Amino acid sequence: MPPTSLYLHIPFCRHRCGYCDFNTYAGLDDLMPAYTEALIAEARWLAAAATEQAGQPLPVHTIFLGGGTPSLLPLDAMQRLLAALHEAYAIAADAEISLEANPGTLSLEYLAGLRAAGFNRLSLGVQSASPHELLVLERQHDFTDVINSVMWARQAGFDNLNLDWIFGLPGQSLASWQRNLELAVDLAPEHLSLYALSIEHGTPFKELDTRGLLALPDGDLAAEMYELADVKLAEAGFVQYEISNWAKPGPDGQPLACRHNLQYWRNLPYAGLGAGAHGFMAGHRTANVLAPAAYIKRMREATQAAKQPTLPRTPATASAELVDVQREMGETMMMGLRLVREGVSQDGFAQRFGNTLEQAYGRTITTLQRRGLLEDASGVLRLTQQGRLLGNQVFMEFV
Numbered sequence: 001m002p003p004t005s006l007y008l009h010i011p012f013c014r015h016r017c018g019y020c021d022f023n024t025y026a027g028l029d030d031l032m033p034a035y036t037e038a039l040i041a042e043a044r045w046l047a048a049a050a051t052e053q054a055g056q057p058l059p060v061h062t063i064f065l066g067g068g069t070p071s072l073l074p075l076d077a078m079q080r081l082l083a084a085l086h087e088a089y090a091i092a093a094d095a096e097i098s099l100e101a102n103p104g105t106l107s108l109e110y111l112a113g114l115r116a117a118g119f120n121r122l123s124l125g126v127q128s129a130s131p132h133e134l135l136v137l138e139r140q141h142d143f144t145d146v147i148n149s150v151m152w153a154r155q156a157g158f159d160n161l162n163l164d165w166i167f168g169l170p171g172q173s174l175a176s177w178q179r180n181l182e183l184a185v186d187l188a189p190e191h192l193s194l195y196a197l198s199i200e201h202g203t204p205f206k207e208l209d210t211r212g213l214l215a216l217p218d219g220d221l222a223a224e225m226y227e228l229a230d231v232k233l234a235e236a237g238f239v240q241y242e243i244s245n246w247a248k249p250g251p252d253g254q255p256l257a258c259r260h261n262l263q264y265w266r267n268l269p270y271a272g273l274g275a276g277a278h279g280f281m282a283g284h285r286t287a288n289v290l291a292p293a294a295y296i297k298r299m300r301e302a303t304q305a306a307k308q309p310t311l312p313r314t315p316a317t318a319s320a321e322l323v324d325v326q327r328e329m330g331e332t333m334m335m336g337l338r339l340v341r342e343g344v345s346q347d348g349f350a351q352r353f354g355n356t357l358e359q360a361y362g363r364t365i366t367t368l369q370r371r372g373l374l375e376d377a378s379g380v381l382r383l384t385q386q387g388r389l390l391g392n393q394v395f396m397e398f399v
C-alpha cells in the first residue's frame with residue numbers, strides 16, 4: 001500500500017486577520033479539549049476503516065497540523081494527538097511531522113515539548129518583518145517575536161524550519177519587499193514559502209478593496225516582487241521547487257521540500273481530519289463539516305452509537321465526491337505543474353493513467369508551448385520562467 005498523509009485542522013486563532021478566509025475562529029478556546037477528543041476519535045475512525053479494508057494499518061509518511069493556529073493547543077493535547085496517531089496508523093520511522101505556529105504564541109519550553117513529542121518540522125507564519133505591514137494584516141505578533149521563535153526553535157532542536165511570508169501587501173514598495181527578503185534570509189530557515197496576497201470573498205479586505213480603500217500594488221509591481229524573490233533567494237542558496245516555495249539543498253543535494261505538500265502537488269492520497277478539513281481518500285474528494293461545535297457533536301454521537309466505519313467517510317464528512325479519471329488527470333496536471341523543477345513526468349503520467357500526455361492533452365500542451373509557457377525538459381513537462389508568472393492561465397487549460 002503506498003504511504004498516505006494526514007492533515008489535521010486546528011480551527012482556533014487569537015484574532016481573525018482581515019485577509020483570512022480559512023476555517024478558523026477567535027473566541028472558541030473553550031472548545032479545545034472537546035475538539036482534541038473529537039479529532040482523536042476521527043483519526044481512530046478513519047484508521048479502523050482503512051485497516052478493515054486493507055487488512056493492515058494504513059502506512060503514513062507525513063503528518064501536518066495546520067490551521068488556524070495549531071500552536072494555541074496546549075502541549076498535553078499535542079502529545080495525546082500524536083500518541084493516538086501512532087497507535088492507529090503505521091507511521092514511518094522517518095515521517096515528516098509538521099506544525100504550523102504563530103510567532104507570539106510560542107516559548108522555548110513549549111517548542112522543546114513539541115520536539116520531544118515527535119514534531120520535526122515547524123512552519124512559522126511570519127508574513128512580514130515591517131511593523132506597519134503587520135498592523136495592516138492585523139497580525140498579533142511583531143518581528144521580535146519572530147526572532148525569538150526562530151531562536152527557541154533552534155534551541156529546541158528543530159532543524160527543518162519554514163517561514164511563511166506574504167508580498168503584494170497594501171502600500172508595499174519594492175524596497176520594503178527587498179528588506180523583507182533580506183531579513184528572511186538572515187533568519188537562515190531551511191525553507192521559505194512566499195505567497196502573493198490574494199483578496200478573498202467574504203473577508204474584510206474584500207470589503208475594503210471593493211470600496212477602493214486598499215492601496216494594492218498593481219500586477220507589474222507584484223510580478224517585480226516575485227522576480228526579485230527569485231533572484232535574491234537564488235543568491236542566498238535557495239532552490240525554487242514550487243511556484244511559491246523555496247528550500248535549501250538537503251544532505252542529498254535536493255531541496256528540503258515540504259514532503260507533506262509534495263503529496264498534494266503529486267495528487268496522491270491524504271486524509272483531512274478536523275472541522276472543514278479536505279481529503280483525497282479512496283478516489284474521493286472529501287470535506288468535513290465546517291463548524292467546530294458541529295464537528296465535535298458529530299464525532300461524539302457517532303462514537304456513542306458505535307457506528308461501523310466505511311472509507312472514505314467518517315461521521316464528520318459533509319461531502320464525498322468520486323473523482324473520475326478525466327478529473328484526476330486534470331488535477332494531476334494543475335497541481336504537478338506547480339512543481340517548477342519536477343513538473344509532470346511523461347512516463348509517470350502514462351503509468352498512472354494508461355494514457356500518454358500527448359493522447360490526453362496534446363493540443364493544449366502544443367498551444368501552451370507555442371505561447372512560451374510550457375517546456376518539455378527530457379521527458380518532463382514543466383512551466384517556463386514566463387509560465388511561472390502566468391501559472392493560473394496555464395492551470396485553467398487543464399480544468
Ligand code: SF4
Binds near residue numbers: 016020068069
Ligand atoms: S492567524 Fe492565520 S489562520 Fe488565523 S486568522 Fe490570521 S491568517 Fe487566518
